[in-house]
Amino acid sequence: MFELTEEQRMVIETTERLAAEQFSSNAFEWGTEIPWENLERLAEQGLLGLNLPEEYGGGGMSEIDVIFQLEKVCRICPDTAFALYTLSMVAPRAIEMFGSEEAKEKYLPRVTSAEGLIAICISEPEAGSDVKGMSTHVEEDADGELYLNGEKIWVTDAHTADAGVVWTKFPDGTLGTVIIEFDDPGVEISENYTNMADGIQSHFFMNDVHIPEENVLVRGPEAFKQQLNALNWERCGNAMMANATSLCAFDKALEYAQQREQFGQPISEFQGIQWKLADMAKQIQAGRTLTYQAVRDADRRGEPPDRLSSSLAALYCSEHGERIVSEALQIFGANGYQQGHPLEYLYRLARGRRIGAGTDETQKNGIAREILRRGGLE
Numbered sequence: 422m423f424e425l426t427e428e429q430r431m432v433i434e435t436t437e438r439l440a441a442e443q444f445s446s447n448a449f450e451w452g453t454e455i456p457w458e459n460l461e462r463l464a465e466q467g468l469l470g471l472n473l474p475e476e477y478g479g480g481g482m483s484e485i486d487v488i489f490q491l492e493k494v495c496r497i498c499p500d501t502a503f504a505l506y507t508l509s510m511v512a513p514r515a516i517e518m519f520g521s522e523e524a525k526e527k528y529l530p531r532v533t534s535a536e537g538l539i540a541i542c543i544s545e546p547e548a549g550s551d552v553k554g555m556s557t558h559v560e561e562d563a564d565g566e567l568y569l570n571g572e573k574i575w576v577t578d579a580h581t582a583d584a585g586v587v588w589t590k591f592p593d594g595t596l597g598t599v600i601i602e603f604d605d606p607g608v609e610i611s612e613n614y615t616n617m618a619d620g621i622q623s624h625f626f627m628n629d630v631h632i633p634e635e636n637v638l639v640r641g642p643e644a645f646k647q648q649l650n651a652l653n654w655e656r657c658g659n660a661m662m663a664n665a666t667s668l669c670a671f672d673k674a675l676e677y678a679q680q681r682e683q684f685g686q687p688i689s690e691f692q693g694i695q696w697k698l699a700d701m702a703k704q705i706q707a708g709r710t711l712t713y714q715a716v717r718d719a720d721r722r723g724e725p726p727d728r729l730s731s732s733l734a735a736l737y738c739s740e741h742g743e744r745i746v747s748e749a750l751q752i753f754g755a756n757g758y759q760q761g762h763p764l765e766y767l768y769r770l771a772r773g774r775r776i777g778a779g780t781d782e783t784q785k786n787g788i789a790r791e792i793l794r795r796g797g798l799e
């Protein structure tokens with residue numbers, strides 16, 4: 422779809438080969454486990470944190486390279502792709518963008534060497550879509566030392582992460598972000614939940630957690646805007662994860678449709694099945710175009726994607742993703758409806774993409790706000 426440099430082609434081909442040779446045999450068996458061994462293999466080949474700077478063990482490449490990489494890996498092993506996505510485009514990305522030199526040196530090499538995870542901690546029991554309604558807050562004592570109090574919920578992989586990027590209010594009422602460590606005595610995980618797609622999400626409390634100055638990522642009047650902009654990377658990553666989950670389901674359905682015979686012929690010979698495949702292909706290609714374009718434009722500008730293009734990509738891919746995976750499951754008939762079958766897992770995964778990293782409804786709110794602000798589409 423795009424012209425690639427020699428380096429980009431090499432990275433994509435190496436990732437694709439590695440995924441096909443080493444991640445496929447147990448791709449749907451990870452359950453609640455994080456596929457650490459796959460992450461280690463990626464790290465050994467210098468393929469973890471492609472978009473993070475080389476001085477911290479990253480690849481020094483651009484975001485579009487991660488997007489291509491996620492697509493290749495997710496097509497084969499969605500769980501490995503999800504870990505790759507969180508390592509490349511979510512909390513570590515915020516540390517790279519806003520962190521002090523000390524924070525970058527401390528946290529990023531652990532991520533790029535597959536030694537640790539960093540969670541993103543935004544949601545609270547009473548503040549989901551309404552992020553500004555959060556109660557987590559930083560207090561400053563007479564010596565200027567910062568202490569964090571509050572609670573977070575639905576935080577993916579907090580049970581095993583080393584650190585978390587926490588969204589919080591500062592004493593002046595503005596929203597900013599800080600880094601915490603999960604082994605801090607003030608951090609107390611109260612419950613780990615297993616979501617519909619076997620991911621573990623935690624509820625935890627922060628009680629007077631000391632925040633050294635070097636662990637403050639952003640604060641001040643512009644901080645909220647800066648963070649929301651940075652979140653557009655996550656939206657694009659989520660778009661790609663949703664679209665590549667669809668692609669994984671499509672690949673499997675296409676293969677099955679050509680093998681499964683009914684009425685004396687492969688079911689792929691029936692127009693009813695062909696139209697399903699055609700619709701799926703149309704939607705996957707449209708999702709790719711929206712996502713690639715949002716990320717490539719941002720790479721060219723050297724800043725995060727804009728809200729309109731990232732929310733359009735996220736909304737399109739998540740909404741259609743659920744439908745595409747459902748249609749793929751339909752092609753499998755009863756086979757696809759069995760627990761443990763890749764299609765039923767992909768369906769559960771696709772459902773979550775319509776909620777995590779911003780619900781479909783909040784994406785629509787963001788799109789509408791941007792259209793009205795701009796007076797229409799370009």
Ligand SMILES: Cc1cc2nc3c(=O)[nH]c(=O)nc-3n(C[C@H](O)[C@H](O)[C@H](O)COP(=O)(O)OP(=O)(O)OC[C@H]3O[C@@H](n4cnc5c(N)ncnc54)[C@H](O)[C@@H]3O)c2cc1C
Binds near residue numbers: 578622776777778
């Ligand atoms: C798989 C998964 C992984 C997640 N991982 C993390 C994580 O790592 N870290 C983290 O902090 N959070 C995480 N979350 C939480 C996620 O960010 C929230 O679920 C999301 O922001 C929505 O908040 P909520 O669930 O409280 O829903 P609510 O905000 O309570 O919304 C409930 C319903 O009302 C709708 N709604 C709300 N406001 C409006 C409005 N203004 N207009 C129209 N409709 C509206 C919503 O779209 C939704 O349908 C994850 C969630 C999922 C599903």
